[in-house]
Amino acid sequence: MARIAGVNIPAQKRVEIALRYIYGIGPQNAKVICKAVGIPAERRVNQLTDDEIFRIREVIDQDYKVEGDLRREVSINIKRLMDLGCYRGLRHRKSLPVRGQRTHTNARTRKGPAKPIAGKKKATKK
Template identity: 80%
Template sequence: MARIAGVNIPSNKRVHVALTYIHGIGPAKAVEICGKVGIVESRRVNELTDDEVVRIRETIDQDYLVEGDLRREVAMNIKRLMDLGCYRGLRHRKGLPVRGQRTHTNARTRKGPARPIAGKKKATR
């Protein structure tokens, strides 16, 4: 099992699929990395030599923002919006959807489980 960017990537999968296990690398970037390093995408991780794994690791470290650094940057961007007090920052602070979705119904992922309202009658048929 190869360890790249602090993540153990699965050894029985193809290289471009295994690279997507790293936070910040999707399918397109994985194919791009394979092209830069010169590895055929159909090869599996357990078939890679140590030199190829090192080249992949160096390419990711130089050219891409992944894992902890990416998470930190995203958190800092959200914190900046909250400190500014702009509309998006207020929505983050209140735990509501940020990108214009409706909240009258739905939005349960952001708002959490529905809380019953005292005195509200249940709908009857």
């Protein structure tokens, strides 16, 4: 199992897919990294040589912000919005959807499980 950017990437998967296990590398960046290192798309991680793994590590370290650094930057950006008191910051503070989604019926992922309201009756069928 290869270890890149502090993450164990699965050995049986194609390199392009396995790189996506690293936070901050998606499908497009994975293709660009494979092309920069010169690895064919159908190559599996367990078929890589130590030199190829080292080159992948170098490319990621030089050109991409991944894992801890990226998570830290995102959390600092969210904290900045909350400190400014802008609309997006207020939505983050209240744990509501930030990007304009409706909240009347949905947004349960963001708001958590529904809380019963005292005195409100459920609609019954007649």
